[in-house]
Amino acid sequence: MTNVRLALATEAASADRANEDFVGAIPNGVVVLDGAGYPPDLQTGCHHSVAWYTRTLGTSLLGALGTEDGSLTDALAQSIKAVASLHSSTCDLAHPGSPSATVVALRRTNTALEWLVLSDSVLVLDVDAAAEPIVITDERLDDVAADLRTHLTYHPSPSKAHGKERHRFQEALLQHRNKEDGYWVASTDPLAAEHALTGTVPIHSVRAAALLSDGASRLVDLCQLATRRQLMDILAADDPDELINQVRKAERTDPDGSRWPRSKAHDDATAAYWRF
Numbered sequence: 001m002t003n004v005r006l007a008l009a010t011e012a013a014s015a016d017r018a019n020e021d022f023v024g025a026i027p028n029g030v031v032v033l034d035g036a037g038y039p040p041d042l043q044t045g046c047h048h049s050v051a052w053y054t055r056t057l058g059t060s061l062l063g064a065l066g067t068e069d070g071s072l073t074d075a076l077a078q079s080i081k082a083v084a085s086l087h088s089s090t091c092d093l094a095h096p097g098s099p100s101a102t103v104v105a106l107r108r109t110n111t112a113l114e115w116l117v118l119s120d121s122v123l124v125l126d127v128d129a130a131a132e133p134i135v136i137t138d139e140r141l142d143d144v145a146a147d148l149r150t151h152l153t154y155h156p157s158p159s160k161a162h163g164k165e166r167h168r169f170q171e172a173l174l175q176h177r178n179k180e181d182g183y184w185v186a187s188t189d190p191l192a193a194e195h196a197l198t199g200t201v202p203i204h205s206v207r208a209a210a211l212l213s214d215g216a217s218r219l220v221d222l223c224q225l226a227t228r229r230q231l232m233d234i235l236a237a238d239d240p241d242e243l244i245n246q247v248r249k250a251e252r253t254d255p256d257g258s259r260w261p262r263s264k265a266h267d268d269a270t271a272a273y274w275r276f
């Protein structure tokens with residue numbers, strides 16, 4: 001195995017809140033998770049925090065990747081099951097508001113780079129065969145959300161009206177979570193792993209890969225302040241920290257979301273950059 005050249009950065013949305021993203025790496029793999037929970041003033045069957053969930057699932061998944069047995073889908077299914085077993089006796093795991101997470105995972109073998117993407121975090125692959133970096137993201141959550149938003153008017157954040165609307169929206173969204181024809185996230189049902197997008201790329205053809213939570217990919221997809229190529233250039237020339245700096249700088253120019261409508265002014269932001 002050659003040297004691993006991997007850079008990681010993660011930053012909470014604000015200093016007074018836990019970072020619900022997770023990033024971690026082992027010599028042959030890296031994972032990024034972005035946690036989601038129930039609105040804090042509503043009842044859920046789980047007394048664990050979202051940060052606990054992403055941390056616990058992320059470390060379990062890294063362990064499963066390290067064994068190199070079976071597929072990434074298997075590794076994720078095992079990890080979801082393992083985490084569920086840690087709180088099945090104390091929490092009601094059937095509650096739709098149990099903590100959940102998006103997952104992006106990469107594993108390098110001698111011949112291939114294997115990838116897995118579940119829900120709306122972003123994988124960017126820079127490969128020899130394509131002029132532009134390839135973006136892989138699971139759009140099912142966005143599709144469901146877009147349908148629901150047709151019934152809701154947008155309130156720029158942060159305002160009380162927006163908070164209420166957001167609760168209604170989140171509750172409506174939860175009705176479609178981990179359902180056929182809905183969207184899939186890692187939570188308490190290992191079956192979600194089967195619905196992840198997966199693929200492999202010959203290892204000799206990969207130049208670099210980036211794993212981003214949607215709080216970090218904003219610079220490209222929401223704000224459109226950088227192309228995919230510029231994104232990879234920022235990561236290569238500077239580091240993932242600089243990408244997050246640029247996201248925060250952009251967000252500060254638009255605190256009320258009038259230029260870039262978004263559910264949160266700032267979001268936890270995580271980026272991992274792996275150069276091959």
Ligand SMILES: [Zn+2]
Pocket residue numbers: 045046047048087090091
């Ligand atoms: Zn729990």
